[in-house]
Amino acid sequence: MTWALVPAAGSGRRFGGEVPKQYLHAAGKSLIEHALEAVLSHPGIDGVVVALAADDAHWPGLTSLHGKPVLTCIGGGERADSVLAALRGLPAGVADDELLLVHDAARPHLHADDIGRLIEAARDCIDGAILAAPVRDTLKRSDADTRIARTEPRDGLWRALTPQAFHRDLLLRALKAAQADGVVATDEAMAVERLGLHPALVEGREDNLKVTTPADLALAEFLLQGRASR
Ligand code: C5P
Secondary structure, eight states, X not given: OOEEEEEEOOOOTTTOSSSOGGGOEEXXXXXXXXXXXXXXXXXXXXXEEEEEOTTXXXXXXXXXXXXXXXXXXXXXXXXXHXXXXXXXXXXXXXXXXXXXXXXXXXXXXXXXXXHXXXXXXXXXXXXXXXXXXXXXXXXXXXXXXXXXXXXEOOTTOEEEEEEEEEEHHHHHHHHHHHHHTTOOOSSHHHHHHTTTOOOEEEEOOTTOOOOOSHHHHHHHHHHHHHHHTO
């Protein structure tokens, strides 16, 4: 059994506005509904636990999608706390050595091919695997006056995307260790890396964007409309 965990307890402060960004609409549905649709329509995924903010007034109350269970739990103050809460919300039938996929609620444009390749890679690599995209732009390091201090080499640099796939016991161990050490892991791989492990990088589609700004939302609308009309 392979389950997905979707942290959706963020307030989306960077986006601004009243509505948390995962509930903004694009192509007729909220971003989180697109994300859940993408994950649960994949035959390799059996169910999902969604971590919600305690005061969430927008959750549409889904309990199943594509005939698969949608469970919810209350998330935490940081993304990693929300993922830990979702881990604890898994049903009893999900064994310790099962693979789990963690996917951002604010990534609505995920393709089935990427999910399939990620699952395959995570079955081959005991340390887990993540979708990622090579950095294409030239990178500048700024000084305190927002002038260029230097150019950073981009060779071997990747942008971490989601989903990220790990075995349940490893993910739990990694997130608990980061929490105990007071380290805020901004993705699951970071927590796993801290254990001295090396998850695999799986090159994913560059249009698997995380909506963070109004410009991202416009791009998501464009991509999702394009998919709907195909
Ligand atoms: O803010 P950011 O874009 O990094 O959030 C990534 C994902 O983590 C979003 O789906 C957001 O709702 C979720 N999150 C969470 N709990 C938090 C902070 C973020 O579930 N405390």
